[in-house]
Amino acid sequence: MTIETSGAAIARPLPAAPHFLFRWATLLMPHTARGPAGGHQPTPTMSNREHLRLIGVPVGSRIRLAEFDAAIDPLQREQLLAYGLSIGHPLEVLQQHPLTVVLCDHVEIALEHVVAGDLWVEKLPSRGRT
Template sequence: MLLAELGVPMVMALNMTDEAKAHGVTVDAPALAEALGVPVVATVATGGEGVGALTDALARAAVPAPLLRYDPALERDIARLEALIRSDCPHPRLAARGLAILAIGRDPRSRPGWPRRPTASTCAPCSPNSPPPADAIRSPARLARERIRLTATPAGRMVRITDFGDAIDALQREQLHAYGLSAAHAVKVLQQTPMTVLLCEHVELAIEHAVARHIWAEPA
């Protein structure tokens, strides 16, 4: 979702829908579009189906809402570099937050030579020859520790619970805690269909998707 952080308008092509239907899988394109905040068009590339609708949707391309959250320390670093980019070397098209994330990850694309406003200070993340400030650099491994929804975690993966969304009320949190599901707790995702099933302290815990989608985790 880095393109979302960079503020790039987009349209999603939901391709191979014929293959999905053949396996009994259907995707609610309107609901997906609402969740992502961008137009979603079902297509079958091999048969040219949906290409016209996809072309028409380009006029409605939108910037999706970022779905990833980082740990507080990394968010502070991102905000600081974002402020520097905004004040000293704003990009004509790309969002400063996305460029800050690239810079922290030492991505070479974060140091292009686009025109910059002359200032007394130096904007390190945008300078062609200067790396980001040393105290703002985080290793690529840490940068990759992005928080994801529990429902988006593949089966067989170990994750660590990071927090619970506001949609989970106090009673639900108490029930989850009673089963050993709490922040900083490592669990294994056993399956995602038809419910999210976790292995938590040698006990299998089944959680409805309506609840699991509001639980955030990171790779353990």
């Protein structure tokens, strides 16, 4: 399994929080490397693949939404659920710049990087290899 954490694949998030430097650093890390604030236990329905932040996933990847980050605004999470971005649902990453764009049930959803950074995903095998 490859963990995509290269700088080229990860967009710079907007410094929304005062501790944005810390936040920027955490965006570079795979899920299991997070500190106690974002402690994570994969749900039983999920596979044991490592989780990545959505902004770190290369374009063209098929992914599954693993969980929302604890830091996400509750209303934002509700909005994402309303757009169909629910846990376990497969998505395809179409773009990462200038915003992250994912294909969800044939609908393209554009997400600002600060939001995409709050979504933990796991990569699925590409269609050609399934």
